[in-house]
Amino acid sequence: MLELKAITKRYSAIPAVRGVSFALKPGEITGYLGPNGAGKSTTIKMMAGLLDPTEGEILYQGHPIRKNMFAYKAIVGYVPEQSEAYRHLSAWDYLFMVGRLRGLSDVLLRAKVTELMHFFGLSSEMDMAMASYSKGMVQKVLISSALLHDPDVILLDEPLSGLDVTTALIVKDLLVLLAREKKIIIYSSHILEVVEKICSRVIIIDKGIISADDSVENLSHLMNLPSLEEIFSRLVVSEDPGLTARGIVETIRRES
Amino acid sequence: MRSARDVLSAASFEVRQFRILTRHFFLRLFKNDLVDFEDQMKERVIGVLAILAVFSGLLAYVYLGQYGYMPDKGQSWIEKMFIMTFFMLIMGLLAILEWDNIHPDARDYSNLNPLPLRARTILAAKFTSLLLFVGLFALSLNLLSSPFFIFLLPWGRSPSLFFFLGHAAVHILIMFLACFFSFFLYVVLLGLFQSLLGSKIFGKASTYLRSLFLVLQLFLILTYLRILVYGLSNLIPADRIANNFSKLGRFFDFYPPFWFTDLYESALGSPRLPFHGRYRFALIGLAVMGVVFIFSMGLSYARSMKRTRIGYKPRLRKFRWFMAAAFNGLFLRNRIQRAVFHFYRKTFRSSVFHRMRLATFLACGLAFVPFLITMKVVRKGHLFDINLTMLSIPLILSFALLLGLRSAASVPVSLEANWVFRLTERPQVRHYFAGHRKAMVMTNLIPLFVLVFAVYSVLWDPPTAFNHALYGLAISILTMEMLFIRFLKIPFSCSYLPGKEKMQVFWLPYLLGFIAYLNITSRIELELLRSPSQFVPFVISVFLMVAAIRAYQVFFLYKRNRIRYEEEPEPIMVGLDYKYPPHKRNQA
Numbered sequence: 001m002l003e004l005k006a007i008t009k010r011y012s013a014i015p016a017v018r019g020v021s022f023a024l025k026p027g028e029i030t031g032y033l034g035p036n037g038a039g040k041s042t043t044i045k046m047m048a049g050l051l052d053p054t055e056g057e058i059l060y061q062g063h064p065i066r067k068n069m070f071a072y073k074a075i076v077g078y079v080p081e082q083s084e085a086y087r088h089l090s091a092w093d094y095l096f097m098v099g100r101l102r103g104l105s106d107v108l109l110r111a112k113v114t115e116l117m118h119f120f121g122l123s124s125e126m127d128m129a130m131a132s133y134s135k136g137m138v139q140k141v142l143i144s145s146a147l148l149h150d151p152d153v154i155l156l157d158e159p160l161s162g163l164d165v166t167t168a169l170i171v172k173d174l175l176v177l178l179a180r181e182k183k184i185i186i187y188s189s190h191i192l193e194v195v196e197k198i199c200s201r202v203i204i205i206d207k208g209i210i211s212a213d214d215s216v217e218n219l220s221h222l223m224n225l226p227s228l229e230e231i232f233s234r235l236v237v238s239e240d241p242g243l244t245a246r247g248i249v250e251t252i253r254r255e256s
Numbered sequence: 257m258r259s260a261r262d263v264l265s266a267a268s269f270e271v272r273q274f275r276i277l278t279r280h281f282f283l284r285l286f287k288n289d290l291v292d293f294e295d296q297m298k299e300r301v302i303g304v305l306a307i308l309a310v311f312s313g314l315l316a317y318v319y320l321g322q323y324g325y326m327p328d329k330g331q332s333w334i335e336k337m338f339i340m341t342f343f344m345l346i347m348g349l350l351a352i353l354e355w356d357n358i359h360p361d362a363r364d365y366s367n368l369n370p371l372p373l374r375a376r377t378i379l380a381a382k383f384t385s386l387l388l389f390v391g392l393f394a395l396s397l398n399l400l401s402s403p404f405f406i407f408l409l410p411w412g413r414s415p416s417l418f419f420f421l422g423h424a425a426v427h428i429l430i431m432f433l434a435c436f437f438s439f440f441l442y443v444v445l446l447g448l449f450q451s452l453l454g455s456k457i458f459g460k461a462s463t464y465l466r467s468l469f470l471v472l473q474l475f476l477i478l479t480y481l482r483i484l485v486y487g488l489s490n491l492i493p494a495d496r497i498a499n500n501f502s503k504l505g506r507f508f509d510f511y512p513p514f515w516f517t518d519l520y521e522s523a524l525g526s527p528r529l530p531f532h533g534r535y536r537f538a539l540i541g542l543a544v545m546g547v548v549f550i551f552s553m554g555l556s557y558a559r560s561m562k563r564t565r566i567g568y569k570p571r572l573r574k575f576r577w578f579m580a581a582a583f584n585g586l587f588l589r590n591r592i593q594r595a596v597f598h599f600y601r602k603t604f605r606s607s608v609f610h611r612m613r614l615a616t617f618l619a620c621g622l623a624f625v626p627f628l629i630t631m632k633v634v635r636k637g638h639l640f641d642i643n644l645t646m647l648s649i650p651l652i653l654s655f656a657l658l659l660g661l662r663s664a665a666s667v668p669v670s671l672e673a674n675w676v677f678r679l680t681e682r683p684q685v686r687h688y689f690a691g692h693r694k695a696m697v698m699t700n701l702i703p704l705f706v707l708v709f710a711v712y713s714v715l716w717d718p719p720t721a722f723n724h725a726l727y728g729l730a731i732s733i734l735t736m737e738m739l740f741i742r743f744l745k746i747p748f749s750c751s752y753l754p755g756k757e758k759m760q761v762f763w764l765p766y767l768l769g770f771i772a773y774l775n776i777t778s779r780i781e782l783e784l785l786r787s788p789s790q791f792v793p794f795v796i797s798v799f800l801m802v803a804a805i806r807a808y809q810v811f812f813l814y815k816r817n818r819i820r821y822e823e824e825p826e827p828i829m830v831g832l833d834y835k836y837p838p839h840k841r842n843q844a
Contacts, residue, residue, distance in 0.1 A: 089603075096598070097599050101595045101680035
């Protein structure tokens with residue numbers, strides 16, 4: 001189990017995440033929702049060990065991860081929010097580098113990388129520098145790199161960003177299968193339909209504070225609302241979207 | 257039909273766009289790795305301009321001061337040509353340093369293409385920004401030197417005020433034209449290569465071309481400084497020049513400063529210099545450069561519109577795989593070392609910026625080689641003898657190479673992607689740095705010394721050349737260990753703060769250290785070559801020193817420090833910490 005206990009993260013004095021607590025269980029896909037700047041990526045980065053919490057503790061199997069960060073990082077797979085990869089390398093070179101850093105043998109890597117590139121439809125482009133890839137192609141490489149070492153904890157920050165419909169469907173099915181293998185999966189996204197479809201549990205964060213944490217069915221029942229979109233709107237959206245849209249149109253029409 | 261008002265409004269809009277773009281391109285020309293903030297940029301640029309102004313002023317004072325006492329009847333063309341040569345060398349060097357910023361790059365096009373901008377506006381703004389840039393440097397070169405020309409020279413020819421004013425105008429115009437010519441000569445060369453080779457081949461060859469030109473330009477500057485200090489007769493005896501005077505005309509055919517000196521004298525109306533008529537070359541050269549510049553810029557713009565894919569299909573995949581597996585199995589058994597080694601190698605192979613940075617350092621080292629050979633060795637006829645100069649050449653090159661490698665490895669490639677190293681970091685820190693060192697030795701130092709062995713085998717005998725290369729390699733590995741002793745970064749993955757080396761403060765101790773290093777190592781080698789049996793113990797002792805450094809790193813340094821991903825800025829204020837001085841900190 002991966003547990004966050006009263007996690008706070010401040011950048012200088014500004015809090016990005018405030019006293020966040022939740023626990024992720026194996027075999028569960030948890031959706032992590034929130035508007036821009038809510039603290040989703042910061043939480044995920046802290047769970048990946050890339051950022052240190054200002055306050056609070058993250059526990060894996062009951063032990064603080066900071067006490068044995070190397071061992072913890074070895075079982076984590078992480079897909080970042082933006083396509084942050086070494087784009088001067090080819091997909092093949094990048095995946096080999098990540099695999100080697102993870103301690104995988106070259107023979108095993110050769111088999112894994114070849115097959116993953118085949119499944120993601122990148123076999124013919126895998127020797128090209130990623131600088132020439134589209135956003136979706138880079139995303140496929142990043143998903144492959146996160147799964148190369150068969151991690152126990154999978155942290156996904158907008159993993160479907162830029163992916164085509166077929167690959168998005170593959171990734172969704174892939175996550176369901178990985179959850180069946182008792183992996184801990186957290187899925188941060190803006191796309192509510194996907195979260196509603198694949199996540200057994202939803203955590204909604206707004207301005208660094210958790211505002212809801214339950215299954216979609218329970219939330220729907222408790223709030224008496226039919227869909228996740230409406231639950232999200234009720235909990236997070238403070239302004240009238242229609243009014244804001246009209247304001248934008250007026251602004252772009254302004255001539256003096 | 258568009259009304260006159262619409263046409264005027266569109267024109268004024270285009271002018272506004274032109275001004276904004278010119279400013280943008282102009283400021284881009286000053287952004288390099290020596291500065292990080294805009295205010296720092298202004299400070300540094302003003303400093304460089306001031307140094308150039310003072311130096312050229314001093315040069316004019318030294319060479320033209322005599323005309324305060326004796327009239328110039330036209331004989332001052334030699335001094336004019338000498339000073340103009342300096343201006344043109346500086347402008348040429350400037351063009352090479354700005355090599356990457358001269359033409360609008362892919363980033364410019366990707367940002368500017370979606371905007372409602374005409375190609376002519378972009379190209380005109382780029383050209384104007386280059387003119388302003390060259391103009392600024394030409395102004396600084398002329399600022400303190402021009403008064404000597406303007407006030408000391410004309411009275412010997414005519415006391416007329418009109419002649420005085422005309423002389424001043426001619427001087428400023430010709431000096432600026434010479435500066436523009438020298439700068440745009442490289443711009444045009446760059447454009448020609450880009451047009452002839454195509455962007456793909458040019459992308460690969462650009463670093464080497466730039467390095468070649470940098471070596472040439474630095475060599476010329478060093479030679480110029482040598483003539484400035486010791487005089488021309490120290491390089492070529494005066495009687496040799498007098499005996500071959502007719503050949504001098506052929507030389508001046510290919511010597512642009514002479515063309516512009518001739519233009520200067522011709523514009524004043526009384527040219528009294530020999531081989532008069534070369535001013536035509538200056539005029540033709542300026543016209544040709546203008547045409548070629550516009551053509552090459554247009555072609556570069558047209559090509560950039562086409563989207564190019566970077567990458568290649570590897571051939572002989574199985575053979576490559578076998579070779580790589582054999583190499584990795586032999587030299588890179590640890591997987592972390594393997595990852596860092598190949599990351600290093602591939603980054604240098606595909607990152608033009610890092611190659612350019614390395615090439616700049618290497619070119620500075622390379623420029624010394626012909627300088628040393630022509631200045632010290634050839635004249636004494638000792639090219640094939642074992643002497644300190646010939647011994648020091650590989651050491652200069654390897655030192656420049658190592659400095660370049662350190663500098664290039666400090667600059668990140670895609671800093672935002674370094675999370676992958678942080679996420680996969682393992683406790684065996686030493687393997688990351690061992691991979692880096694192995695990469696430097698195998699991909700940089702060993703090829704260099706194989707080349708050294710090949711060249712010196714031709715000059716000397718193969719066994720001596722082998723000893724020489726082995727000595728150089730051993731010393732270079734030791735130097736590498738010293739230079740990277742506290743380098744706790746995975747190459748290209750840590751943030752970079754320009755100016756942290758404080759070169760402007762420490763350049764003198766660094767220079768003195770470098771000269772001492774060269775002298776000591778060359779003298780030791782000379783002694784060793786006299787008794788070659790001493791070579792093996794020497795090499796063993798060097799490797800023992802390397803082993804001692806590694807032991808210090810493994811048992812002390814790496815235990816107390818982790819891999820660094822963020823460069824720490826220098827403190828704004830350094831406290832004396834009198835309350836807890838270093839030797840009392842532990843007690844406190």
